Amino acid sequence: MEKAISTVKSKIRTTKEKAGVFIMKRRYLSGITVIELVLILVIVIALLLIFKNQLINLINTIFDKIISESSSI
Incomplete structure (x- = not known):
């Protein structure tokens, strides 16, 4: 019985490792x-x-285009 318990404990230890x-x-x-x-x-x-500067100009032109296109809706 003790041998079976020690075998199980060793298997658990190796699995944890x-x-x-x-x-x-x-x-x-x-x-x-x-x-x-x-x-x-x-x-x-x-x-x-x-x-x-290029990003600011690009964003401004995009928003200007959105505003101008939305007025036609």
């Missing part, structure tokens, strides 16, 4: 790290600052 290893591997393989997220945000903000 395997699950822990699997979780640790998945944690490092998937997901965006903070550094990657910060770098992406910096690039997006830099592009917005570089093309600020």
